[in-house]
Amino acid sequence: MDTSKEAYWRANIRLVSGCLIVWFSVSFGCGILLVDFFNHFQIGGYKLGFWFAQQGSIFTFLILIFFYAFRMNTLDRKYGVRED
Amino acid sequence: MDLQTLTYITIGLSFVLYIGIAFWSRATSTGDFYVAGKHVNPIANGMATAADWMSAASFISMAGLISFLGYEGGMYLMGWTGGYVLLAMLLAPYLRKFGKFTVPEFIGDRYYSQLARVVAVICLIFISFTYVAGQMRGVGIVFSRFLEVPVETGLFVGMGIVFIYAVLGGMKGITYTQVAQYCVLIFAYTVPAVFIAIQATDNPLPQLALGSQLSDGSGFLLDKLDKTLVDLGFGDYTSPFNDKSMIDVCAITLALMVGTAGLPHVIVRFFTVPKVRDARISAGWALLFITLLYTTAPAVGALSRMNLITTVNGTDGSGTTYAETPGWFKTWENSGLLAWFDHNGDGKVQYAAGNAFDGNGKPVFNGELRGPNGERATSNPGEGERVGNAPFANEIYVDRDIMVLANPEIAGLPNWVIALIAAGGIAAALSTAAGLLLVISSSVSHDLLKGTFAKNISDRTELMAGRVAAGVAITIAGYLGLHPPAFVAQVVAFAFGLAASSLFPVILMGIFNKRMNKWGAISGMLTGLTFTLGYIIYFKGVFIEPFAANIPENWILGISPEGAGVIGMVLNFAVATIVARNTAPPPLHIQKMVDDIRVPN
Numbered sequence: 001m002d003t004s005k006e007a008y009w010r011a012n013i014r015l016v017s018g019c020l021i022v023w024f025s026v027s028f029g030c031g032i033l034l035v036d037f038f039n040h041f042q043i044g045g046y047k048l049g050f051w052f053a054q055q056g057s058i059f060t061f062l063i064l065i066f067f068y069a070f071r072m073n074t075l076d077r078k079y080g081v082r083e084d
Numbered sequence: 085m086d087l088q089t090l091t092y093i094t095i096g097l098s099f100v101l102y103i104g105i106a107f108w109s110r111a112t113s114t115g116d117f118y119v120a121g122k123h124v125n126p127i128a129n130g131m132a133t134a135a136d137w138m139s140a141a142s143f144i145s146m147a148g149l150i151s152f153l154g155y156e157g158g159m160y161l162m163g164w165t166g167g168y169v170l171l172a173m174l175l176a177p178y179l180r181k182f183g184k185f186t187v188p189e190f191i192g193d194r195y196y197s198q199l200a201r202v203v204a205v206i207c208l209i210f211i212s213f214t215y216v217a218g219q220m221r222g223v224g225i226v227f228s229r230f231l232e233v234p235v236e237t238g239l240f241v242g243m244g245i246v247f248i249y250a251v252l253g254g255m256k257g258i259t260y261t262q263v264a265q266y267c268v269l270i271f272a273y274t275v276p277a278v279f280i281a282i283q284a285t286d287n288p289l290p291q292l293a294l295g296s297q298l299s300d301g302s303g304f305l306l307d308k309l310d311k312t313l314v315d316l317g318f319g320d321y322t323s324p325f326n327d328k329s330m331i332d333v334c335a336i337t338l339a340l341m342v343g344t345a346g347l348p349h350v351i352v353r354f355f356t357v358p359k360v361r362d363a364r365i366s367a368g369w370a371l372l373f374i375t376l377l378y379t380t381a382p383a384v385g386a387l388s389r390m391n392l393i394t395t396v397n398g399t400d401g402s403g404t405t406y407a408e409t410p411g412w413f414k415t416w417e418n419s420g421l422l423a424w425f426d427h428n429g430d431g432k433v434q435y436a437a438g439n440a441f442d443g444n445g446k447p448v449f450n451g452e453l454r455g456p457n458g459e460r461a462t463s464n465p466g467e468g469e470r471v472g473n474a475p476f477a478n479e480i481y482v483d484r485d486i487m488v489l490a491n492p493e494i495a496g497l498p499n500w501v502i503a504l505i506a507a508g509g510i511a512a513a514l515s516t517a518a519g520l521l522l523v524i525s526s527s528v529s530h531d532l533l534k535g536t537f538a539k540n541i542s543d544r545t546e547l548m549a550g551r552v553a554a555g556v557a558i559t560i561a562g563y564l565g566l567h568p569p570a571f572v573a574q575v576v577a578f579a580f581g582l583a584a585s586s587l588f589p590v591i592l593m594g595i596f597n598k599r600m601n602k603w604g605a606i607s608g609m610l611t612g613l614t615f616t617l618g619y620i621i622y623f624k625g626v627f628i629e630p631f632a633a634n635i636p637e638n639w640i641l642g643i644s645p646e647g648a649g650v651i652g653m654v655l656n657f658a659v660a661t662i663v664a665r666n667t668a669p670p671p672l673h674i675q676k677m678v679d680d681i682r683v684p685n
Binding site for chain 2 (some may be wrong): 064067
């Protein structure tokens with residue numbers, strides 16, 4: 001693997017690690033482990049912890065994947081590994 | 085027009101649509117048959133993935149499951165969506181770059197081992213058949229409930245339809261029918277949800293309605309539901325860990341996430357898009373289309389639970405006389421999904437915590453005999469004891485599936501909406517069944533025949549073998565749906581557990597760990613597989629008597645069999661790493677191959 005491809009792979013790993021930290025924090029963090037704490041807060045009729053478990057984490061997952069896909073397209077161009 | 089005719093027309097039209105699409109998108113080569121020629125638009129693939137993924141269980145049962153679990157329902161919601169993050173970032177783009185036809189093919193090539201490939205095929209076939217039996221059954225059940233035909237008839241019709249488009253069109257036919265099926269099922273799911281959301285809260289968006297004030301001025305929906313349930317002796321709806329411990333909720337959620345990412349019929353959908361970057365964005369589209377249903381389901385769950393309580397217990401909370409119960413109560417009683425026994429003899433139907441019936445809580449009907457109030461007579465009423473502070477004992481049995489199936493009737497919606505629900509349930513079941521049957525048939529024709537036992541067959545023969553395998557698989561699936569082995573309900577945990585503990589780790593390590601070799605992968609897969617199977621059988625039986633009671637005191641770290649895939653996965657990673665460290669590294673050309681799949685061009 002040449003150096004630019006190795007740099008691309010490292011950048012990719014950094015991006016994915018960041019995304020997975022968010023992925024874990026919203027679902028397991030806010031939705032399960034700290035749910036009692038977040039349930040002290042209320043948005044509309046939702047207790048916040050309950051909202052994370054049944055709505056919020058799903059929306060966050062969705063944003064994460066689109067964010068990842070767009071960032072990866074940028075990385076593909078930057079490191080000259082874009083297809084076609 | 086009466087409901088029956090309307091339902092026939094709606095379902096009939098949807099079938100004509102599916103067959104039309106199948107005819108238009110016939111497969112002409114193995115590439116078409118396995119991966120739709122890799123020409124599928126990423127948005128279309130997202131829709132197809134969503135239909136592929138959302139099964140009869142997601143459509144019919146999930147909202148009911150949530151409505152009875154409350155907060156803990158979140159583990160299904162997060163588990164079955166969070167897997168797409170893993171899929172998009174850790175598997176899909178790299179497997180698309182690898183660019184061949186099946187999941188076992190990747191495992192066989194990456195680990196330069198026919199043995200690894202065959203082990204992967206065994207995992208895949210086991211996972212997929214477990215799943216597909218439930219889908220065929222689902223088609224039969226929808227037919228029998230809405231059209232009052234025997235379950236068998238519905239099942240044969242479903243088999244026939246899947247046969248036409250899976251055998252004829254392969255992946256290409258399946259993809260475009262799944263797109264149509266997604267449209268049918270999401271429309272069928274959201275329309276009644278919007279109606280009941282407006283009725284209860286004046287807010288048309290179910291996602292907001294769940295957090296809104298009730299329109300009768302009695303405060304927030306969730307607060308009212310919490311209070312009502314507690315008054316009836318249930319645990320409250322929104323508080324965590326009423327039924328399950330924190331560690332178990334974590335384990336089940338993670339097992340479902342990882343299992344989702346490791347399910348072959350989902351992974352293979354990302355082989356069908358033209359480019360690596362399409363695979364990434366397509367996972368996003370898939371999750372968007374899934375989110376539409378998955379964020380609606382909790383609202384349907386909470387609203388229908390509330391509706392059920394008010395309808396049964398009446399506005400004054402004292403119960404409703406049997407004669408005054410709405411029509412749907414009697415309809416669903418006739419189909420055996422509802423039952424009433426008048427424990428306190430006041431002639432009123434009352435709903436509270438506790439089982440109204442003995443044994444597993446399900447009613448045993450005395451044929452068509454009727455009780456003193458005209459209700460269906462049952463032979464196993466319980467003691468009729470009150471739970472907690474409830475004002476009366478529970479007198480009814482409610483099957484969870486009613487929450488979605490009877491929702492339009494409970495909310496008093498027009499007949500065409502009910503007909504739509506039937507077509508939607510069938511679409512959900514058929515689309516998932518087709519996807520599963522396709523991965524089964526391609527692993528037989530491509531991995532076992534072409535890849536292992538008959539390497540010299542031509543493309544034409546392989547395509548023929550694929551079609552025959554699909555036909556055989558449909559027949560077996562139909563048989564399993566017709567004669568569901570007693571353990572079918574229990575083995576659904578297998579599918580996710582096995583995918584999480586066998587396939588997901590080896591694919592992941594194949595991409596991210598260049599040092600992982602054939603011995604590590606095979607021993608890891610076998611360890612994960614054996615442990616997870618063993619753990620589930622140990623507590624749940626399946627074929628044999630369970631070895632120990634399925635209670636938290638007996639579980640490892642308090643993790644139930646549903647979450648066992650997580651322990652299996654950790655063992656898989658650990659064993660694979662240790663074995664790989666102590667054996668020869670993979671050959672140079674394999675390391676080059678890993679380098680190659682890591683970059684898109």
